[in-house]
Amino acid sequence: MPDKRDKHKSKYTLDRGIPGAFEGETITRRRFMTGTAHGAGAVAAASFALPALGFAFGPVFKSNPHRWEVVGNIYQFPDNNYIPTVITLTPNIGEAGKSTVYIRKFNPEIDTDAADVDSHTPYIAISSRCAHVGCPVRWVDASERFICPCHGGVYDLLGRRVGGPPVRPLDRFYTRVAGENVEVGPRFSVNSQLRRFSPRDSGEPLDGIGQYMYPSRPGAQKL
Amino acid sequence: MPKLPAPPLPASLKTPPPRPGHGNGNSGPLEDAKLAGVTVVDWVDERTSLSGAARWLMFRKVPRGTNWFYTLGSATMFAFLSQAVTGVFLAMYYRPDPAGGAYESIRYVTNDVFLGQFVRGMHKWGSSVMVVLVFLHMGRTFFFGAYKYPRELNWVIGVVLLILTMMMSFTGYLLPFDQRAYWATIVGVNINGTGPLVGPYLSDFMRGGSEFGATTLSRFYAIHMLLIPGLLAALLGAHLYLVAKLGTTAPPWTKATQRHELHETEV
Numbered sequence: 209m210p211d212k213r214d215k216h217k218s219k220y221t222l223d224r225g226i227p228g229a230f231e232g233e234t235i236t237r238r239r240f241m242t243g244t245a246h247g248a249g250a251v252a253a254a255s256f257a258l259p260a261l262g263f264a265f266g267p268v269f270k271s272n273p274h275r276w277e278v279v280g281n282i283y284q285f286p287d288n289n290y291i292p293t294v295i296t297l298t299p300n301i302g303e304a305g306k307s308t309v310y311i312r313k314f315n316p317e318i319d320t321d322a323a324d325v326d327s328h329t330p331y332i333a334i335s336s337r338c339a340h341v342g343c344p345v346r347w348v349d350a351s352e353r354f355i356c357p358c359h360g361g362v363y364d365l366l367g368r369r370v371g372g373p374p375v376r377p378l379d380r381f382y383t384r385v386a387g388e389n390v391e392v393g394p395r396f397s398v399n400s401q402l403r404r405f406s407p408r409d410s411g412e413p414l415d416g417i418g419q420y421m422y423p424s425r426p427g428a429q430k431l
Numbered sequence: 432m433p434k435l436p437a438p439p440l441p442a443s444l445k446t447p448p449p450r451p452g453h454g455n456g457n458s459g460p461l462e463d464a465k466l467a468g469v470t471v472v473d474w475v476d477e478r479t480s481l482s483g484a485a486r487w488l489m490f491r492k493v494p495r496g497t498n499w500f501y502t503l504g505s506a507t508m509f510a511f512l513s514q515a516v517t518g519v520f521l522a523m524y525y526r527p528d529p530a531g532g533a534y535e536s537i538r539y540v541t542n543d544v545f546l547g548q549f550v551r552g553m554h555k556w557g558s559s560v561m562v563v564l565v566f567l568h569m570g571r572t573f574f575f576g577a578y579k580y581p582r583e584l585n586w587v588i589g590v591v592l593l594i595l596t597m598m599m600s601f602t603g604y605l606l607p608f609d610q611r612a613y614w615a616t617i618v619g620v621n622i623n624g625t626g627p628l629v630g631p632y633l634s635d636f637m638r639g640g641s642e643f644g645a646t647t648l649s650r651f652y653a654i655h656m657l658l659i660p661g662l663l664a665a666l667l668g669a670h671l672y673l674v675a676k677l678g679t680t681a682p683p684w685t686k687a688t689q690r691h692e693l694h695e696t697e698v
Contacts (some may be wrong), residue, residue, distance in 0.1 A: 264636075266637050267635065267636075267639040267640040267646055268635040268640075270640060271641075272640070272641065272642065283479060297642055298642050298643065298645070300643045300645060301529040301530050301644060302529065302530035302531050302647045303530075303531070304529050304530070304608070304613060304643070305529075305644070307492045315656070330542075336616070337617075341617075341618040341619075341621045341622055342621045343614065343618065344614075344619050358618075374686065387443060405433040407641070408624075408631065409620070409621050409624040409630075409631060409634050410621040410624070411622065411624055411625040412625060412630070412631065414626055419626060421627040422624070422625075422627070422628075422630060423628070423631060425631050425632065425635055425641055427640060427641040427642035431671055
């Protein structure tokens with residue numbers, strides 16, 4: 209069948225040789241009706257598909273408001289040992305939203321790495337979530353180590369990995385002092401040099417290329 | 432003395448002729464029940480033509496050498512049906528509430544509901560049974576070469592069914608919301624997050640946020656109850672249709688029988 213199209217196709221159907229064309233027509237009635245029906249169908253489909261997609265993917269982009277929680281007064285945390293404290297990570301779901309945090313006072317002799325750690329953390333609050341796959345770690349005072357029961361990850365006093373499969377140090381929480389109270393805020397992650405990053409999940413390394421391979425997410429940003 | 436024939440009776444007093452099947456030892460309520468059943472089936476069949484499809488599905492030819500390994504697929508399907516039925520009964524009691532209601536509802540089913548422990552146990556162990564059977568069925572199909580032309584699409588559908596089964600196991604594991612369920616889900620979602628570039632976003636999508644929260648349990652429940660069972664049922668239908676249409680293969684050790692006249696004769 210000979211191809212009627214050429215490079216300089218006229219926009220008038222009459223010139224294009226379409227049967228039933230009238231003078232000045234640029235689109236046939238059939239094509240117009242078909243296009244309108246398709247458009248209406250697309251609007252109808254989008255009207256239930258887009259909210260459903262938004263519902264499914266919305267939480268990925270939602271950022272939780274920063275919450276600060278009082279955990280004790282400034283006299284009850286030593287600077288060479290950790291006190292386990294329970295905080296609420298996610299409100300409104302009862303026990304499932306709570307987690308343990310190990311808190312001690314900032315010690316200038318020990319906390320010498322990473323210049324910007326201390327400005328947001330007058331108290332060091334170490335997360336109990338292991339950086340391997342997320343089991344809760346336990347502080348053992350006698351050996352000054354955090355030990356993970358699941359796969360044998362071991363961390364030192366500063367939360368840096370000294371043994372086992374974890375890929376980065378333990379996460380920390382922002383802290384601040386309000387009057388005589390110590391408050392714990394959102395979580396943040398650190399790399400092996402204890403440089404601050406937005407909170408990541410367990411198993412995601414942050415050294416070198418790791419911080420780009422496992423990017424920061426819209427729902428979890430550092431302060 | 433010869434008997435004279437009986438005088439003709441009026442029609443209303445004549446004994447009625449025997450019904451078909453009656454009069455030769457086949458009479459009574461059992462025969463009536465059978466007839467009633469056949470009538471019902473005929474009524475449906477006349478309006479749907481389903482008996483042809485049923486015969487096509489059930490009275491298929493199978494190759495010589497078909498053995499017990501070929502039952503693994505049906506066994507998987509029956510495990511799935513058992514899961515579906517026990518799952519429906521569990522769903523009548525389960526509450527997807529992360530603030531304690533989920534754990535409490537499962538405790539209630541296990542301890543206080545009549546046969547609740549049995550139904551819950553069937554569901555829990557049935558999931559392991561189904562996973563084992565699905566792998567055995569996949570192994571049988573692979574080692575018997577039953578994935579080759581023209582059955583490639585069936586193999587692909589089977590792989591998708593395998594992935595859906597794994598997802599059912601993963602989402603269902605969280606639902607009792609005890610310590611084991613909670614931490615296993617934390618670990619599982621974190622393992623997902625170790626995939627480069629998209630891992631963190633995938634974790635966020637699964638959890639419904641950057642932290643494990645209230646939406647996580649609801650999401651998992653909806654996926655476990657509605658989304659994946661629907662997909663499983665649809666793909667299972669396609670899988671079974673293809674098996675019936677294409678037929679099963681003979682085991683790989685079966686030699687093809689040859690016709691005598693095609694044999695070369697010894698010279």
